[in-house]
Amino acid sequence: MQSTEEGLLQVDDLVQMYTHSCSWFIGPFYHLVRLFHPDYIKPLLMAPASITVKDELFYGHLRPWLGQSLLLLNGEEWSRRRRLLTPAFHFDILKNYVNKFNTSANTMHDKWHKLLAKGTNHVEMFDHVTLMTLDSLLKCAFSYNSNCQRSSSEYVTAIVELSDLIIDRRAKILHHWDFIYWKTQQGKQFKKALSIVHRFTMEVVQKRRALIKQQKKTGAYFTAAPQKKKDFVDIILLSKDEHGRGLTDEEILADANTFMFAGHDTTASAISWTLYNLARHEDHQESCRQEVTDLMQGRETHAIQWEDLANLPFTTMCIRESLRLHSPVLAVTRKYTKDMDLPGNRTVPKGAISLVSIYGTHHNPAVWTNPHEFDPLRFEPANTKGRSSHAFIPFSSGPRNCIGQKFALAELRVVVALTLLKFRLTPGSDPEMGSSSGGVRRLPQLVLRAEGGLWLQLETIDMEELHDE
Secondary structure, rough: OOOOOHHHHHHHHHHHHHHEEEEEOOOOOOOEEOOOOHHHHHHHOOHHHHHEEEOOHHHHHHHHHHHHOOOOOHHHHHHHHHHHHHHHHHHHHHHHHHHHHHHHHHHHHHHHHHHOOOOOOEEEEHHHHHHHHHHHHHHHHOOOOOOOOOOOOHHHHHHHHHHHHHHHHOOOHHOOOHHHHHHOHHHHHHEEEEEHHHHHHHHHHEEEEEEHHHHHHHHHHHHHHHOOOOOOOHHHHHHHOOOOOOOHHHHHHHHHHHHHHHHHHOOOHHHEEEEEEHOOHHHHHHHHHHHHHHOOOOOOOOOOOHHHHOOOOHHHHHHHOOOHHOOOEEEEEEEOOOOOOOOOEEEEEOOOEEEEEEEHHHHOOOOOOOOOOHHHHHHHHHHHHOOOOOOOOOOOOOOOOOHHHHHHHHHHHHHHHHHHHHHHEEOOOOOOHHHOOOOEEEEEEOOOOOOOOOOOEEOOHHHHHHHHH
């Protein structure tokens, strides 16, 4: 298992050779079944949550950070938590977030304009976009203005460090055992970063709980509530199950940490790769830009509103194709509490780890024609007829699919649309390295990144010029 470009090419070979699935052994420790065909993935992902378990190999290293959260829970506890959290992702709540997506994107674009004014026109996407998605998540989750895009934030630095350390740990098999890991240099660094992240979340949650209590006492809460837009923390603090039980502080912390972890890196990867794919395909980039420009016609300010999201069909097709070609999450893993039957008289034995390869499925030539080409027209409604429901699974699928996918798609559309309105993008390179003719090498980590970063060349678009066209 190599977390490199070669590792991904190796998956391509496996898919070519085995078409649907194969067994995979990591020494004597772990036995896996790898699956990369819709007909084989569907029965596993659609299995009831009651027989589905998240395995410790892939998810265990996240536990010290994310605790007993939606991502890591199983069975009845998971069901209750999912029901309590679902309202936080309702359309009415998402509508309020669109404004915040615009603000965070505008901050990033202002930084780009300043760089261009100084003569720097090659920009590394991941650094900028990750700070932007963190900024935006902190606004949406906690109504917290971190200003992390302009000045360094201890919290944001710690989150980035934790992600790096988890990858590092996964690659070193001896570090999989806690009693070894916590004694190492990396283990100690992990604990230090962890305390920063947990302290921050704890403070936000406690402040908000005190505020709600205060407002309830004075009666201000019930009069102020409709005007004040609720954020993620409000909703999880107030949600109650059918027995009138709310979430404990520990549960709230776990879910707030998970929302920050799961929501920033994945969306940053998706946005960066979408911009990269559009930079490489000028014709598609131009069509998207035209679509956004037409939408903005006659408006005083260029902001994307909730109602606009449904009116960006071609841009959305480009985003979907980018999520297929460069899926931020490359695989999900599961264990089952009973034998699982698959096509062709095959069985995944109870307790074996099933690795559902999102990357493999999205690049499977038995499923997709020319799978390595960027072709947004695959997602034209006429072309999706007859395609398996599990051919395209960037957000996984079934009862344990991504709870935040509407949030992610809304943020993607806002940021991509605003970026194309203000900048023309072409492939770039790291000025330190000189021009690299080798092209981009993909780097699979917790999410899909690029070796040495993803560099694009930016050119400002004059708004007048757009109207003249």
